[in-house]
Amino acid sequence: GENVEQHPSTLSVQEGDSAVIKCTYSDSASNYFPWYKQELGKGPQLIIDIRSNVGEKKDQRIAVTLNKTAKHFSLHITETQPEDSAVYFCAASVQGAQKLVFGQGTRLTINP
Amino acid sequence: EAGVAQSPRYKIIEKRQSVAFWCNPISGHATLYWYQQILGQGPKLLIQFQNNGVVDDSQLPKDRFSAERLKGVDSTLKIQPAKLEDSAVYLCASSFGGAGNTQYFGPGTRLTVL
Numbered sequence: 001g002e003n004v005e006q007h008p009s010t011l012s013v014q015e016g017d018s019a020v021i022k023c024t025y026s027d028s029a030s031n032y033f034p035w036y037k038q039e040l041g042k043g044p045q046l047i048i049d050i051r052s053n054v055g056e057k058k059d060q061r062i063a064v065t066l067n068k069t070a071k072h073f074s075l076h077i078t079e080t081q082p083e084d085s086a087v088y089f090c091a092a093s094v095q096g097a098q099k100l101v102f103g104q105g106t107r108l109t110i111n112p
Numbered sequence: 113e114a115g116v117a118q119s120p121r122y123k124i125i126e127k128r129q130s131v132a133f134w135c136n137p138i139s140g141h142a143t144l145y146w147y148q149q150i151l152g153q154g155p156k157l158l159i160q161f162q163n164n165g166v167v168d169d170s171q172l173p174k175d176r177f178s179a180e181r182l183k184g185v186d187s188t189l190k191i192q193p194a195k196l197e198d199s200a201v202y203l204c205a206s207s208f209g210g211a212g213n214t215q216y217f218g219p220g221t222r223l224t225v226l
Contacts, residue, residue: 006154032212043116043203043217044155051212089154098210099145099168102154 002027004092006103014111019080021106023090024072032093033073034100035064037086044089048075077108085110114138116218118204124224130192133221137185137206143167144181145215146189147203155203161187162210194225 003026013019031052036044050057050064057064066073087107091100117136125131137144142163147155160167163184181187191198201220207213
């Protein structure tokens with residue numbers, strides 16, 4: 001089955017700097033890769049996703065890149081703000097399997 | 113649009129007791145998921161429903177966990193009897209369709225088994 005590895009487990013950056021979180025997946029048939037943000041005491045919230053027919057997607061300060069050959073994808077947050085502090089999860093889904101497999105999460109802290 | 117509702121938000125029980133969680137998905141969403149999230153880990157799918165039917169329950173510990181989705185809307189997840197290792201947050205999510213559709217999560221139920 002699919003396995004998703006996420007790094008780093010914790011990340012601390014200065015406000016205004018960029019943050020990058022990386023994930024690798026094992027199943028080459030995976031074709032949908034969402035990123036979720038989870039704040040304390042809340043459920044995960046989708047922030048951006050990418051499908052296997054696209055190499056990059058951007059939404060304001062957030063971007064995701066996908067390298068199908070290497071089977072890895074990354075989340076990029078630019079101009080970080082204190083409200084970006086949260087736990088971020090990547091996930092992968094195989095068409096037909098109809099389920100998401102999540103990474104272990106990255107705790108991002110933005111220092112003012 | 114109302115989000116996914118879950119109750120209770122918190123539950124503390126003794127081991128070997130039983131517990132039930134309730135989920136009301138977003139209106140019109142055919143697919144409903146239950147995840148278990150152990151502290152410090154990502155959510156792990158327990159069971160997925162498409163309308164009334166079970167799509168995937170391969171990671172549900174069926175000797176103690178059960179779930180149902182009556183009339184293709186609300187769902188309940190039950191644990192009987194609970195073990196210490198069941199302490200986790202139980203998340204319910206829903207989506208309009210299946211694979212590749214955005215999953216919307218509820219706030220979760222934090223279960224502590226003593």
